[in-house]
Amino acid sequence: MIKLYHYPLSTNSRKVRIALIEKGLEFERINIDLSKKEQKNPDYLKIHPFGQVPALDDEGFIVYDSTIINEYLEDEYPYPPLLPGDSEGRARARLMEDFRDNHFNPHFIEIIHETRYKPENQRDQKVIDQAVAQIVKCFDRIEKELEGREYLAGAFSLADIAFMANFELMERFNIPVDSKYKNARAWIERLKARPSYAASAT
Ligand SMILES: N[C@@H](CCC(=O)N[C@@H](CS)C(=O)NCC(=O)O)C(=O)O
Numbered sequence: 071m072i073k074l075y076h077y078p079l080s081t082n083s084r085k086v087r088i089a090l091i092e093k094g095l096e097f098e099r100i101n102i103d104l105s106k107k108e109q110k111n112p113d114y115l116k117i118h119p120f121g122q123v124p125a126l127d128d129e130g131f132i133v134y135d136s137t138i139i140n141e142y143l144e145d146e147y148p149y150p151p152l153l154p155g156d157s158e159g160r161a162r163a164r165l166m167e168d169f170r171d172n173h174f175n176p177h178f179i180e181i182i183h184e185t186r187y188k189p190e191n192q193r194d195q196k197v198i199d200q201a202v203a204q205i206v207k208c209f210d211r212i213e214k215e216l217e218g219r220e221y222l223a224g225a226f227s228l229a230d231i232a233f234m235a236n237f238e239l240m241e242r243f244n245i246p247v248d249s250k251y252k253n254a255r256a257w258i259e260r261l262k263a264r265p266s267y268a269a270s271a272t
Contacts, residue, residue, distance in 0.1 A: 072097040073127040075117060077104045078272040081175055082136040083124040084235035087270040089140045089228065093147050099272075105186075137171060140228050152228045159223050166215060166222040166229035170236075174208045177201040178239050185243075202245055209251045216253035220260065234261045238271070 074090065074097050076083035090097050102108045102123050110121045118125040118134045125134040126142070133142050144152050153160050180201040184193045212233075215222055222229040237258060240247075247255055261267060 072129075073100055074098070075100045075102050075114070075123055075125040075127070077102055077109075077123045080104065080123050081178060081235045081239065082122075084238075084270050085136040085232055086124045086126065086139050086143075088231045088234055088266045089143050089152060091266040091269050092152060092231070092264075093143060093150065095143070095147060137167060137228075137232075140231070144228065152226070152231065154223050154225060154227060159225075159227075163223035163227040163229040167232045169208070169211065170229070170232040174205060174233065175236060177204045178236055178243075181239075181243055202243065205240070205245055206248075209247055209254050212254045212257075213251045216257050221257070226264075230257075230261055234264075234267060235270075237262060237267070 072090065072095055074083070074086060076087065076099060078101070087099075102114060104123065108114060109118070109123060115121055117127070117132055120134075122134070124136055124139060125132060126139045128142075128146070133139050140152070153163050178201070181198055184198050212222075221227060222233075239245075247258065249255070
């Protein structure tokens, strides 16, 4: 059976949990407790050389990095597809996933570093406020990309999954999505209604 090395609260772990569930694949969850720095244990470094989650073991084949894992799952288990069939659609999905990975998610990590790992009196509110502002700004682009589309690449894809992994933290950190972002707000509700959203929470 597929083994997923993950941490329930990690957004990148959730990206892979959602993809596995959407593909109907059974998997065993192996908890790597980031709060105890278990990701840096020598045994785990044999699985993930950079000491991060997630990592996946498919019958002895080990792959790490959420984006690469999800691409592997798409190649190895193509049905149901989580990327469009045409090159343009696939490139579009990958561009949007890249936008989430490199311009959206890093600001969540900044907030997590301030709030989860520091005592309250050492938190830098300015860092948190700037990160929230950057996240809010990403919705300008998301709104435009969703013009005339239900999902970022047309049909539901790995691009939507990447963003879905952050929705719970948006609620937890009280990050607003302005009512002017009509497409984005409808998209968020559409994605949260998918069974994989609730099933991937931990
Ligand atoms: N590009 C990697 C990033 C993985 C990553 O940043 N994982 C975080 C949790 S979401 C982690 O393991 N942090 C602990 C650490 O870096 O020591 C991916 O997409 O999997």
